Amino acid sequence: xxxxxxxxxxxxxxxxxxxTRGEKIAxxxxxxxxxxxxxxxxxxxxxxVGDSLGMVVQGQSSTVxxxxxxxxxxxxxxxxxxxxxxxxxxMPFMSYPDPQTAMNNAAILMQQGYANxxxxxxxxxxxxxxxxxxxxxxxxxxxxxLLPQSVNQLGGYRVQGKDDAQAKAIIEDAKSLQQAGxxxxxxxxxxxxxxxxxxxxxxxxxxxxxxxxxCDGQVLVSYDMLDITAxxxxxxxxxxxxEAGNISDAVSAYVQAVxxxxxxxxxxxx
Ligand code: KIV
Numbered sequence: 001x002x003x004x005x006x007x008x009x010x011x012x013x014x015x016x017x018x019x020t021r022g023e024k025i026a027x028x029x030x031x032x033x034x035x036x037x038x039x040x041x042x043x044x045x046x047x048x049v050g051d052s053l054g055m056v057v058q059g060q061s062s063t064v065x066x067x068x069x070x071x072x073x074x075x076x077x078x079x080x081x082x083x084x085x086x087x088x089x090x091m092p093f094m095s096y097p098d099p100q101t102a103m104n105n106a107a108i109l110m111q112q113g114y115a116n117x118x119x120x121x122x123x124x125x126x127x128x129x130x131x132x133x134x135x136x137x138x139x140x141x142x143x144x145x146l147l148p149q150s151v152n153q154l155g156g157y158r159v160q161g162k163d164d165a166q167a168k169a170i171i172e173d174a175k176s177l178q179q180a181g182x183x184x185x186x187x188x189x190x191x192x193x194x195x196x197x198x199x200x201x202x203x204x205x206x207x208x209x210x211x212x213x214x215c216d217g218q219v220l221v222s223y224d225m226l227d228i229t230a231x232x233x234x235x236x237x238x239x240x241x242x243e244a245g246n247i248s249d250a251v252s253a254y255v256q257a258v259x260x261x262x263x264x265x266x267x268x269x270x
Contacts, residue, residue, distance in 0.1 A: 003262045010045045010086040012117060018045070018216070025217025027088075027207055028225070028251065031057050035222060035247075036081025042251040044085050045163045046207065048119070048219060049075045051081045051090040051149070052106025056223040066092040067129055068105050075113025088141050089115035092259050093149040097146075099132035103117075106133045110158040117183060118249055121147040133179030137219040139189045142177040145211065146189035152227045159270045161190040161212070170199050178202045186219060187211045189236065190267045210236030212269045218258045236268045 003072040008014070018025050027046035030036040031053045033212035039047050041136050053074055054066040070089070075089040089109045096102035102120070109115040117139040120126050145160045154160075161167045171194075174185055184205045187195055192212020199206040199215050206214030222228040226247060233239065240257075243249035 005041070006065050008086055009084055012042040012086070015046065015086065016203070016219075019203070024259050024261065025207060026255040027204055027217055028254065029219070030077070030078045030081070030222060031051075032077045033081035034263075036078040036085075038081075038248050038251055039222070040082045040085045041256045042248060044251065046217070046219070047078060047082060047087055048186075049078050049087070049089040049113070049115070050221065051092045052221050054092075056221060056229055062151050064093045066090075068095045068108055072108050072113040075109055075115050079114035086116050087114065088117040089113050089117050090119045096126060096129045099128050101125075102129035103132050103136055103138075106138050110138055116143050119143055119186065121264045123147050123169070123176060127176055130182055132144055132179060133161055139183045140181065141207075142174070142182045142185040143188065144173050144177075144185055144190075145187045148188075155187070158190065159189045161194045162189045167191075167194045167197075170194065171201050174198050174202050174206070187215065189270065208264075210234065210264075210268070210270060213261050213264050218263065219256070222251075224249055233240035235269070236264060238263060238268060239259040 026044050028039050028044050029048045029050040051063040051066045052232045054060045054063040060267055071092050095105040106118045109118050119141040121143040132142050161170045184209045189210040195208050195211035196214035205216040207217040207219050208217050220237050224233055225240045227239045240250040240254045
């Protein structure tokens with residue numbers, strides 16, 4: 001039996017209502033129907049088909065090689081495992097170079113991948129794309145802070161927004177994304193003090209990964225928190241399998257820890 005209190009389908013407006021109520025949003029990535037079903041049953045509200053699949057499923061060294069067809073394929077698989085959770089699917093590298101291409105690719109993720117929302121990385125440079133996609137009735141999630149698709153430009157996976165100018169730019173980008181019609185924003189690897197300020201600066205839900213526990217919700221790469229990912233686990237993640245007997249219990253423990261503000265703890269925070 002499912003562990004969450006309501007079986008009502010989660011929508012973008014329900015995520016907003018959760019922010020208003022001060023109720024934390026639990027999110028994890030999934031790449032196939034079986035994992036998606038476990039996450040859905042454990043009460044995860046937002047399931048993200050992340051382009052992290054390039055690294056954790058395909059074994060590549062970054063998300064850059066992932067294609068729109070691969071995203072649509074995994075999104076379709078994940079959609080079959082979900083009853084309640086909102087399905088958010090990443091638009092991969094170079095799938096939104098201009099508003100028309102962005103809209104065409106977002107449509108592929110909606111029509112072939114059965115996504116409920118698409119996620120794009122960046123601020124100022126992608127505002128027109130966001131406006132255009134939203135204008136066609138497709139909900140958009142932004143992604144600020146560390147942008148994995150820009151890893152070659154950033155020179156590595158580093159904490160972002162540490163100096164005042166960068167921090168100010170991230171907050172301005174969040175406000176602009178809200179203005180452009182975004183329904184939510186993922187913020188990755190920024191100081192918790194900045195994430196707290198940013199979360200208070202906009203009305204749309206802020207979902208953090210490596211951004212402290214003052215965000216409206218949390219997201220992790222599921223393979224990291226289940227200790228499946230090869231190599232070193234990122235500082236901001238936690239092995240929830242350590243105290244759980246099986247994957248379902250580990251995911252439920254994560255959901256409870258997010259809801260109770262027990263995760264992330266200080267040791268997972270910048
Ligand atoms: O691709 C992904 O898994 C993501 C998370 C890091 C939020 O975007």
